[in-house]
Amino acid sequence: MKQDQTLILLTSRFPYSPGEEFVYNELMILSQKFKDILIVPTNQECWNRVTPHGRELPENVRVHTIKSNEKHPKTRKMKSLLLGITNPTIRKWYKRDIHNAKTFGPKGRLKLYKWIVDAYQIRKNLEVIENSLSRPSVYYSYWLTPAAAALAILKEDKPMIKAVSRVHGGDLYWERHAMPYLPVQKQVIQSLDKIYSISDNGKKYLDDKFSGLSGKVEVSRLGTKRIDFTHIPQDSSSQIPLKLVSVSYLKDVKRVHLIAEAIKGTQVPVHWIHIGDGPEREKVQGIIEQFPDMSKGELVGSLSNEEVIGVLSNQKFDLFLNVSESEGIPVTIMEAFSARIPVLATNVGGTSELVNSSNGWLLNKDFEPEEISRVLNKIAASPELISQKREHAYQMWEEHYSCEKNYSEFAEKMLSIGDLTQHGN
The missing domain is CATH 3.40.50.2000 (Glycogen Phosphorylase B;)
Incomplete structure (x- = not known):
């Protein structure tokens, strides 16, 4: 039975291609639990999109396309970087992680600055969504990227909102990057209501890396559908070749x-x-x-x-x-x-x-x-x-790793978080 709540799901590109194919199975389960779901693709290449995404989505799932007056992504990014220099919110968040960024020299500072500017741009667009909500809701970033940082910035301005994020691999492990640094990671984790690692290893990594997370990180595993055989016998022996x-x-x-x-x-x-x-x-x-x-x-x-x-x-x-x-x-x-x-x-x-x-x-x-x-x-x-x-x-x-089991449990966790607040209170 659907609960009277709205889920705002921040993705990178989904439902647009390429990538994030595995979001689909999770979305199917979440759509059975929430009254409605709004998907927000946050990658700038998806902004101002008018072409259809081409996916069949449940009736209670809609896609919110971020709008910008500047149509060309590169020009938009350049203008945002220039405007961010005098923006008090961007400057404040930049200072919060400059001690990590400066370890990597000018390139580290630039990475931090770009990260915060991207997050702030997403946050501004979430304001439109936030002002339109009339029922309890929860924001859910699929990645611990600038999208999750946008929720942290929004939550700082509007403490009553509920926001969570998953964390996977590329958005988790610093050493996976040529510059081994992921900006404002600790600050975002502390700001959001909960971070869901897809593995025990990921949770341990964050707990070991940062002190004072106060149980903010939990494990919530991904899952898949069972693959049924239709054209071959389920013979379990091996074969040659x-x-x-x-x-x-x-x-x-x-x-x-x-x-x-x-x-x-x-x-x-x-x-x-x-x-x-x-x-x-x-x-x-x-x-x-x-x-x-x-x-x-x-x-x-x-x-x-x-x-x-x-x-x-x-x-x-x-x-x-x-x-x-x-x-x-x-x-x-x-x-x-x-x-x-x-x-x-x-x-x-x-x-x-x-x-x-x-x-x-x-x-x-x-x-x-x-x-x-x-x-x-x-x-x-x-x-x-x-x-x-x-x-x-x-x-x-x-x-x-059954998606039916894992995503149903995950949906219940988010619903319980969403129940803690009412918009307009």
Whole structure:
């Protein structure tokens, strides 16, 4: 039953593409709990959008497009930076984190300034929404980025509003960035009503990094739908050639070329499918061309989330691979587990909360491709390994990463926060 509350969901681009495909499943559950939902894409490339987003959304979900008199994003950003110099709110928030920013010199100061200016621009546009609300509501930023900082600034002016944010990976771990610094992170966490980390690892990271958070950070896991098989039998044994799948953007941090190197040195036939595209495509394709005749690799390019699910449900895979250098906690692994596919992954971010020796193989962050080769040779020699791990993979998903369960619990938490205030009081 829907509660008489409004949810204002701040995304980066969603429902516009590309990215944030995983928001959709969560939105479906939230729409069953809230009276209405307003999605606000905050990326400046989505401002003034008139083209349709092309998604089917529930009837009680609307999209609020941020408006600006300046149509061109680059010009708009430049004007905002100039205007921000004399703005008292921007100056105040800038001073609050200058001690961290100056550690990184002029570039650190500039990053902080741009972050605050972006946040202030979003906050100004939220004023229109705030003035139109007539029922209890809660603001929810999907990322701990300038969007969340905008809520912190708004909340400082209007203390009665309720606002929360998720935190994932790129918006959490400083060291994942070329300049290892995420502006006003502590100040935003302290200002908002609650921060929901998608992993235990993320919560521990923030608790260790900052003192005095006073229980502001909780864990609220992401989740996925179960993948049902429609065209293949649910046989749990392995097969020859071994059939492998991976899903990621082809960029340095994902290290997909190491999967290709491992297959090149494997002594058994392997058929590998990689879903995703990016600047590393040529490099990976070059290694595939060196595969022995018994093995093959396919780079199928980018697919929508629905198409990825279709691949996982219509083909029988022995192993899903994720060898990323850095992660929050991968949704793609959750999807693989729900399809009863064991996983080989690197022990980074919160991945060890998903993958263990019962449902897959966990590699050290700095592994050698030969380690993957040895696992593949072992699977081929002992097919029963896959049979055992398939069921444990599914159990991990069912107990901890079902979207129906996790997002329903998350919605109830936000509803309880929204109940604490009434607009107009």
